[in-house]
Amino acid sequence: MKIAYILPSLINKGPIIVAHTIVKNIIDKVEDIHVYYFDDDLVLKFPCPTFKLDMNTAIDFDDYDIIHTHGLRPDRYVNRWRKGIKTAKTVSTIHADIAQDFRFGYNKLVSIIFTPLWLSLMNKHDAVVVISDKLRSLYDVKFKNLHRIYNGVDIELNESQVDLKYVNEIKKFKKRDLKIVGSYAALNKRKGIDQIVNLLSVRKDLAMVFIGEGKEVEVLKNLSKTIGVFDRVLFLPYLTKPYNYIHLFDVYVMPSRSEGFGLALVEAALTKTPIVCSNIDVFKEIFNDSQVTFFDLEDTDSLGLAISEAILSKDTKRIKAYERVVESFSGKTMGENYFDFYIKLVKGINFGDK
Incomplete structure (x- = not known):
């Protein structure tokens, strides 16, 4: 053939x-x-x-x-x-x-x-x-x-294959005793990252790291400045194999408003990192409540609660999510x-x- x-x-x-x-x-x-x-x-x-x-x-x-x-x-x-x-x-x-x-x-x-x-x-x-x-x-x-x-x-997971300049930038949040919420994508409004930025205005214990490029990056930077959280957000450029940075996150969040599948979500599961994602149908098709933590779209309180739950239940859900991906995806x-x-x-x- x-x-x-x-x-x-x-x-x-x-x-x-x-x-x-x-x-x-x-x-x-x-x-x-x-x-x-x-x-x-x-x-x-x-x-x-x-x-x-x-x-x-x-x-x-x-x-x-x-x-x-x-x-x-x-x-x-x-x-x-x-x-x-x-x-x-x-x-x-x-x-x-x-x-x-x-x-x-x-x-x-x-x-x-x-x-x-x-x-x-x-x-x-x-x-x-x-x-x-x-x-x-x-x-x-x-x-x-x-x-x-x-x-x-x-994925070719190798946590040593990272740029130390960016690693040190991320670790600055840890030195401030902040929990790190991370995500990566080719960014547009569909990805819903603005929901995380808005959450930071009420959750002073969180910082956000986003890896990727797109026309929404400047929009989100301006939003973070407007609501006073710019010192707790870090936008990194496009990086090859961005999943090698996920071990630095406390939670991987995929707050998409729409997706065809969610490759990055599956990659995150392979790193055994706790996952929070929007409760859209396609994500519920891939995972269930025992594997990831879902939140209601456009609901800041729901997103905040989901992140807290994911951190507390990380030792059980992340392993089940990993097993699900290895078996099916x-x-x-x-x-x-x-x-x-x-x-x-x-x-x-x-x-x-x-």
Whole structure:
């Protein structure tokens, strides 16, 4: 079997990490894998040949059995050249609630215009994959060949592979006897980090460390100055393998307003750090109350209570969360599921359970 992955870039973000993990876990099972990308942000090194794409130049699609896209531009690219695809099977993975993603990342108007356009592009694929039952219920009526495959995570945990400059900055909070609440993401309003900043105004015992970049960083810095908590927040830049810093946190918090899955949440569980997360459906699909502590969105009191509970119950919940991830959300498991999916797609076998 020969597979081509078409990606927006090779940068270290959710959908690209997922594609990288699939490739890493199936490359020994197939004849050939090639990865194509548009942007020059070379961060993740794939264990296979990678090629930069031009929207105006077609690849030899039928040199592959499977063409797997991740993202809007890859779907546009395949659609542009679809008439030239004779034998290859095309598939796209939906990584989030598209309408909400556009709304939080841009605005409501962009969401209204581009969501149906993107869905129409994906409807032309031979199959579409979603990454949670929540997304499956959302898109089940929109696609004739929909399949759910949970994301899987592999991390190379090494707590010594950190920048001591940043470690020392984080430890300054510990010297002040503050409990450290940490998180990381490609930041936008959807991630809900403003809820943590607002909590600091009433919880003088807490400090926040955020790793990552995005247009909301300056907004949150200004918010922290306005409400007088700037001396208890630390914004670090994009860091490779940010999970290697999680051991410095007392609690990992993922206060998202919407998510397709929550890769960082699973990574945090693999570090055996206590977790607090918003009570959105997809997080409840991954974990239960015995593994993490949930809080009510937009409820500062609920968030504060959840953080306190997570600290007190850390010795039981964090181990159960770790065991849950190892059992159900490993990169190996995801790779096996995609490999089986590809075989059925090529052979035209019915997937059975949608």
